Amino acid sequence: KAGVTQTPRYLIKTRGQQVTLSCSPISGHRSVSWYQQTPGQGLQFLFEYFSETQRNKGNFPGRFSGRQFSNSRSEMNVSTLELGDSALYLCASSLGQVVDTQYFGPGTRLTVL
């Protein structure tokens, strides 16, 4: 069974631009979560989607948004990029129950110049 895939793997943007990251979960998984990883803040939860509905949201500004499609694929959007948004963005999928293990993708490394 194929794992979680994320595209693109690397991205370079400039301040003020916006970016969209994509995540395809493991087949059969209906939950997708997004995390931001930086050297300073570590791994922080952004949001979680299940059946196209956001169930949980972390403490990030409204510039960070996401959505999930009917095939469980998810996108994350960051508008008006800031230098501090440079990070590894990790997507994780699970079956969707609160006790289920989350399996992560390889991440998208975003650099904001």
Add this chain to the structure above:
Amino acid sequence: AQKITQTQPGMFVQEKEAVTLDCTYDTSDQSYGLFWYKQPSSGEMIFLIYQGSYDEQNATEGRYSLNFQKARKSANLVISASQLGDSAMYFCAMREGTSGGSNYKLTFGKGTLLTVNP
């Protein structure tokens, strides 16, 4: 207060030896889950092992075992017979409110960088 504390920023171990990576947690929930993930330099987070708060036995997965001491709120990862490929960052994570709850996020510790020497 930090919910997950990993006090060892870095650890060194000789190949074929066992190593213990420490993790303590803080929660007022009775029902929660503890996870360990490995992150090689490539960046992908690899799931290693899971322990539920009501599990009476310590979890084991191949060379990985979790030393769960509920009263002390610790969930240490033990890697037996270390291999060169075990060199990576290791993260302890917790999900709270797993009994009838609606919390789907994982809270991570800062991680421990393990280096296996030949």
